[in-house]
Amino acid sequence: MLRYFLSRLTSLAISLLVASVVIFLVVEVAPGDPASYMLGLNAQPDTLAALRTELGLDVPKPERYVDWVTGMLSGDFGMSYTYRTPVAQMVADRLWVSLPLALLALSLAVLIAFPAGLFAASRRGRPGDIGVMAATQLGIALPNFWFAMLLVMVFAISLRWFGAGGFPGWAEPVAALRALTLPAVALALPQAAILTRVLRSALLDTLDEDYIRTARAKGLSRRQALWRHALRNALIPVLTIIGLQFSFLLAGAIIIEQVFFLPGLGRLIFQSISQRDLIVVESVVMLLVFAVILVNFLVDLAYGAVDPRLRSRA
Amino acid sequence: MSLLEIRNLSLSLGPTRILRDLSLDIAPGEILALTGESGSxxxxxxxxxxxxxxPGARTSGRIRLNGTDLLSLSEARMCDQRGNTLGMVFQEPMTALNPVQTIGQQVAETLHLTRRSDPSMTPARVQALLHETLARVGLPPDRVPPTRYPHELSGGQRQRVVIAMAIIRRPALLIADEPTTALDVTTQAQILDLLRRLVQDNAMGLMMITHDLAVVGQMADRIAVLRAGEIVEQGPTHDVFAQRRHPYTRALFDASRHRADLHPVALQSPLLQVRNVSRDYPVKRSGLFQRRRSFPALSDISFDLRRGERLGLVGESGSGKSTLTRAILGLDPVSSGTITLAGTAVRTNTPSTRRHMQAVFQDPYSSFNPRHRVSRLISEPFHLLDNAPTGAARDAAVAEVLSAVNLSPSDADKYIHAFSGGQRQRIAIARALIIRPDLILFDEAVSALDVRVRAQILDLIADLSRRYNLSYLFISHDLSVVRGITDRVMVMQAGKIVEQGPTEQVLGAPRHPYTQSLIAAAPRLPDPATGGFDAARPAV
Structure with a gap:
């Protein structure tokens, strides 16, 4: 397992290095002047020159890359051009909303999907299975903002159990969790539907395997064979999807953030793109890339924990 | 009193009748072989x-085990019977084990499941029983630790694990469904020996399902011959083999002993020349700073195949047969040495030599694209030719090869799913024949077929060899098949050719110890006159 861990860790480090070079090249070295792009068509020449100096565009490129990377490593992401505040602080504030929201939504999705998937797979072709499949079809087809509006109407406006939007900050943990509940549910439902279907079909594939028949022949009931032998073998595709979903939820919640007035990463990216604040965009993109690579690393480790063949192949 | 008593068992799946009025008995300590072709x-x-x-199977009749009618038991009661009084071993050891659990966990699982109802099953007792059972099936825990995963074991070892799982609770009846079909002859001999010993020691009944009459003759006390869901003949092994009352039993028996009629040929100039061919595969480094080692799949192989010659290649799995086949076909590069076909060097990605060689592979079910019609499947090798026939000439060529393999030219418009396994193998041969190659490689080409179909295909190959003056390399793990269809044979072990010579001489009076062990391990068919084994007869 240690060798598997080290080999995955090496690949994580290499991916990060390559990603940082690619992002740097795309944003900084691509043809066109970032400063004039950020300031628009009617920029004054002296403002442009000032911004160039501020962005460090007058320094040679390799040096700029090293500065950028070492800056990030020490927590210095530069200053936002629009807001004149450190990018690190802005991103950290938003991350404190987006990260808990993504984790909450993903946990909810897993909590819904596992029982639903196991239930459907154990009743292949019977009414229970057909019911679950119809529900997941609906969950995938309906957009999550529609769920969000529905949830606001029922639980915020009619029942008044939750607020309709806004975020009070983590100084009041209970209020903060309450503010994230409805958005997390709205985000989780479509993901749960996808995950249910993936788990069900992975389980059904596994249930056709010879070793399930062996398990049945030695006296396990259908249910025992499903839990003891099929579930773990069906986890690989499910883990892959969970990894993808987490990356998506971290930055892809922009519509839900908009519906619930949440100050999350999605809205930050949207605002900085519309304000052409390249420094923020660059930093957030690097952060997201880092998150995706880290999640993939964790998913790889989970694969290794689930399947001994992968460990020994490393 | 019999242990298992099946009376008038009928079974249908949807509209299809699978079994009709089947009755048989197995006594404690008795081995009953259930034999017949696939689908019987x-x-x-x-x-x-x-x-x-x-799901959807409907049964009638009775299956009694120790007096309990199994068909009337609830699913929960049936779960108690399985593993406990009834054990089962399956054909494919590579897929019969859960890849993510250790073998110890899997073997001991049923014991853990009974711990709730049986207080005597303490963890220490489970461990002791596990170790005892693994040792009994030939996997002593000090040499093969129970913490191993299935992928760390060989096929034979995995089959021992499956047997351990089935017998750990000492069932009264063991059912073994083709338990050695996927194994090499020497491993097969060991597994059959193990099963026989377990039957004796535990006074267990064994229902042994096998298509291989030689295995039946060696193992069974009694035989039941099954055809299309009906038992056509059953009785003591000796009597059934000696008398062969039913025509179907006779047909099976004759097909098992069948030798194709090879016409004598005058050998001409060398066609395929293999000189000092080696092929190494890199092995994973055992540590970061260890030297990279390599595994020699082929070492220093040299032989000639002359025009008109019918050459056999035998060996167990892992001996390098497939690597050599792939190298000859130019599908894989060699590490050193040369392969030439009619004077031209064979290299990967050179169609110039490939048009002179074609291959017929083992599995007639997965080696065809199911979305193409037979005419397209068969005429595919034409793309190797510079001036391939088109239109009517192409259709005529397809019709001609279809007739040559005893199919109808009208079959050209059908899809592959419309054909049986034997017919598919005829189509594969037609595909190989259509560009009139100099050399055909038959890679385990009859291994997946039933005996009667196998006999027909072997006859077809012999017949085609006469009509088209074919030269072929016939690769097989089955010595008896190779004996009937080749003039000369090479025996391969661990990447080397350890013995070669005229087929009758090598298989009749083997000199190399490996060839001798292969022949000793191969099950023998009983003598047709007496139903017993004739010691004077050669083994295959």
Missing amino acids: GKSMTALATMGLLP
Whole structure:
């Protein structure tokens, strides 16, 4: 397992290095002047020159890359051009909303999907299975903002159990969790539907395997064979999807953030793109890339924990 | 009193009748062989006894084990019987084990499941029973630790694990469904020996399902011959083999002993020349700073195949047969040495030599694209030719080869799913023949076929070799097949050719110890006159 861990860790480090070079090249070295792009068509020449100096565009490129990377490593992401505040602080504030929201939504999705998937797979072709499949079809087809509006109407406006939007900050943990509940549910439902279907079909594939028949022949009931032998073998595709979903939820919640007035990463990216604040965009993109690579690393480790063949192949 | 008593068992799956009015008995300590061709209902009889029939199966009749009618038991009661009084071993050891659990966990699982109801099953006792059972099946825990995963074991070892799982609770009846079909002859001999010993030691009944009459003759006390869901003949092994009352039994028996009629040929100039061919595969480094080692799949192989010659290649799995086949076909590069076909060097990615060689592979079910018609499948090798026939000439060529393999030219418009396994193998041969190659490689080409179909295909190959003056390399793990269809044979072990010579001489009076062990391990068919084994007869 240690060798598997080290080999995955090496690949994580290499991916990060390559990603940082690619992002740097795309944003900084691509043809066109970032400063004039950020300031628009009617920029004054002296403002442009000032911004160039501020962005460090007058320094040679390799040096700029090293500065950028070492800056990030020490927590210095530069200053936002629009807001004149450190990018690190802005991103950290938003991350404190987006990260808990993504984790909450993903946990909810897993909590819904596992029982639903196991239930459907154990009743292949019977009414229970057909019911679950119809529900997941609906969950995938309906957009999550529609769920969000529905949830606001029922639980915020009619029942008044939750607020309709806004975020009070983590100084009041209970209020903060309450503010994230409805958005997390709205985000989780479509993901749960996808995950249910993936788990069900992975389980059904596994249930056709010879070793399930062996398990049945030695006296396990259908249910025992499903839990003891099929579930773990069906986890690989499910883990892959969970990894993808987490990356998506971290930055892809922009519509839900908009519906619930949440100050999350999605809205930050949207605002900085519309304000052409390249420094923020660059930093957030690097952060997201880092998150995706880290999640993939964790998913790889989970694969290794689930399947001994992968460990020994490393 | 019999242990298992099946009376008038009928079984249908949807509209299809699988078993009709089947009756048989197995006594404690008795081995009953259930034999017949694929689709005759052998496995369904086993699954019916285990209560593991596919959904939608309808049964009538009685299956009594120690007086309990299994067919009337509830699913929960049936789960108690399985593993406890009934054990089962399956054909494919590579897929019969859960890849993510250790073998110890899997073997001991049923014991852990009984711990709730049986207070005597303490963890220490489970461990002791596990170690004892693994040792009994030839996997002593000090040499093969129970913490191993299935992928760390060989095929034979995995089959021992499956047997350990089936017998750990000492069932009264063991059902073994083709338990050695996927194994090499020497491993097969060991597994058959193990099963026989377990039957004796435990006074266990064994229902042994096999298509291989030689295995039947060696193992069984009694035989039941199954055809299309009906038992056509049953009785003591000796009597059935000696008398062969039913025509179907006779046909099976004759087909098992069948030798194709090879016409004598005058050998001409060398066609395929293999000189000092080696092929190494890199092995994973054992540590970061260890030297990279390599595994020699082929070492210093040299031989000639002359025009008109019918050459055999035998060896167990892992001996390098497939690597050599792939190298000759130019599908894989060699590490050193040369392969030439009619004077031209064979290299990967050179169609110039490939048009002179074609291959027929083992599995008639997965080696065809199911979305193409037979005419397209067969005429595919034409793309190797510079001036391939088109239109009517192409259709005529397809019709001609179809007739040559005893199919109808009208079959050209059908899809592959419309054909049986034997017919598919004819189509594969037609595909190989259509560009009139100089050399055909038959890679385990009859291994997946039933005996009667196998005999027909072997006759077809012999017939084609006469009509088209074919030269071929016939690769097989089955010595008896190679004996009937080749003039000369090479025996391969661990990447080397250890013995070669005229087929009758090598297989009749083997000199190399490996060839001798292969022949000793191969099950023998009983003598047709007496039903017993004739010691003077050669083994294959």
